[in-house]
Amino acid sequence: MNDVTRQEFAPDRVTSDLKPTLWKPQTVQYPYERLEDMEPWLFVPGNYNGRIGVIWETCTACKMCVNVCPNDCLHMTTELRVDVLDNAEGENAGFGAELEVGKFAAVEVPEVKATLDSFNHVTAHTSTPEEWRFAEVLDLSGDSATVRWNDSGEEAVVATAELFPADDQIVSGRIDLGRCMFCGLCMEACGFTSFFMTNEYDGMSGFTRQDLWFDASRTRVLPGVHQEAVDAELAKRASKERDKRAKKAAKETAKGDA
Numbered sequence: 499m500n501d502v503t504r505q506e507f508a509p510d511r512v513t514s515d516l517k518p519t520l521w522k523p524q525t526v527q528y529p530y531e532r533l534e535d536m537e538p539w540l541f542v543p544g545n546y547n548g549r550i551g552v553i554w555e556t557c558t559a560c561k562m563c564v565n566v567c568p569n570d571c572l573h574m575t576t577e578l579r580v581d582v583l584d585n586a587e588g589e590n591a592g593f594g595a596e597l598e599v600g601k602f603a604a605v606e607v608p609e610v611k612a613t614l615d616s617f618n619h620v621t622a623h624t625s626t627p628e629e630w631r632f633a634e635v636l637d638l639s640g641d642s643a644t645v646r647w648n649d650s651g652e653e654a655v656v657a658t659a660e661l662f663p664a665d666d667q668i669v670s671g672r673i674d675l676g677r678c679m680f681c682g683l684c685m686e687a688c689g690f691t692s693f694f695m696t697n698e699y700d701g702m703s704g705f706t707r708q709d710l711w712f713d714a715s716r717t718r719v720l721p722g723v724h725q726e727a728v729d730a731e732l733a734k735r736a737s738k739e740r741d742k743r744a745k746k747a748a749k750e751t752a753k754g755d756a
Contacts, residue, residue, distance in 0.1 A: 546680075546697065546699075547680040547681070547682050547695040548680070548695065548696045548697045548698045548699050548702075549675075549696045549698040549699075549701065549702055549712075549717070550673055550675075550678070550680075550684070550685075550693065550694070550695060550696070550712075550717055551693075551694040551695075551696045551698075551717060551718070551719035552671070552692055552693055552694070552714070552717045552718060552719060553691070553692045553694075553718075553719050553724055553727060553728060554579075554668075554669065554670060554671075554692070554714055554718055555582040555728055555731070555732075556582070556690050556691065556692045556727060556728055556731035556732075557669050557671075557690065557692045558669070558690055559574055559669035560689070560690075561574060562687040562688060562689065563683075563684035563687055563688055563693055565687075566683045566684060566686075566687040567683065567684055568679075568681065568683065569677040569678060569679055570677065571673055571674040571675070571676075571677035571678045572671060572672075572673055572674075572684060573671060573672045573673075573674070574669060574670075574671045575669075575670050575671055575672060576666065576667045576668060576669060576670055577666070577668060577670035577714060578602060578632055578648075578664060578665070578666040578668070579630075579664065579665070579668040579670070580604050580630055580662050580663070580664050581594055581595065581663070581664075581665060581668055582728065582731070582732050582735070583595075583732065583735055583736060583739070584662050584663045584664075585662050586732055586736065589736070590732050590733060590736040593735070593736045593739040593740060593743075594662075594663060595663040595665065596663060597635060597638060597643065597658060597661060597663055598635065598638075598663075599635050599636065599637060599638055600634070600635065601634075601635055601663065601664075601665070602632055602633065602634055602635065602648075602663075602664040602665065602666060603632070603633055603634075603635050603643065603645060603661040603662060603663060603664055604630040604631060604632045604633070604661070604662050604663075604664040605630070605631050605633075605656065605660050605661060605662070606629060606630060606631075606662075607628070607629055607630065607631055610627045610628065610629045611629045613627065614626075614627070614629060614720055615720075617720065625713075625715035625716050626715050626716075626718045626720065628715075630662075630664070631647065631648075631649065632647075632648045632649075632664055633645035633646055633647045633648055633654075633656075634646045634648065635661075636653065638658070641657060641658055641659070642655050642656065642657055642658060643655070643656055643657075643658050643661060645661070670713075670714040671713075671714060671717075672711055672712065672713050672714070673711075673712045673717055674710060674711055674712075675702050675710045675711075675712055676707050676710035676711075680695065682695045690731060691724075691727045692727075694719055694724070696719075
């Protein structure tokens with residue numbers, strides 16, 4: 499066995515506490531091996547700005563981030579998605595959109611939803627898995643709806659209880675990391691705590707400039723990671739919708755009395 503007093507350290511990895519007498523340095527085979535996974539007690543994330551993460555569920559498209567960005571690397575777009583209010587539960591449920599013929603709907607993909615809590619962009623190196631399957635609503639009759647799936651083009655009859663309204667005009671965005679200087683001004687300008695500068699340092703490279711364009715799936719921070727911020731924005735939107743419906747009901751009542 500090696501002499502403990504001769505313990506040596508390598509710049510890229512420190513030998514394990516489980517075998518303190520093994521002083522021979524080892525090289526981490528990055529990216530297949532990661533220091534924070536192998537010996538997490540030795541890895542302390544720095545206070546640096548890494549990959550930009552966005553909670554798109556709370557973004558309101560105010561474009562403050564776009565206006566403040568000095569390098570013009572933020573671009574707002576829209577995409578087909580289920581709104582945060584449409585799948586809300588508890589006291590905020592019931593304030594989302596309604597199913598309409600000609601519009602879109604979505605069903606949850608159970609096997610994907612079950613894995614989202616453990617999904618991590620840092621180790622996955624892939625886009626966030628899609629937890630919804632989208633379809634166009636062709637007909638509504640009673641407790642069922644006829645839909646045409648977007649991914650296959652096939653028609654099917656689905657119970658309306660399983661469907662969530664979807665909209666193709668929900669705010670989304672793209673970030674050109676090739677122009678980004680990681681100043682963090684987008685995070686500071688966001689009044690809805692939607693933007694975060696993460697400590698993730700990898701997965702931000704590519705062989706072409708197009709590889710550096712990150713769409714919403716590559717910048718998305720899962721709501722469960724910052725559930726408090728998502729719940730706060732959801733409650734705010736539900737409160738506005740509640741007041742809007744109350745005013746509409748009061749106006750109709752006054753019109754009826756007249």
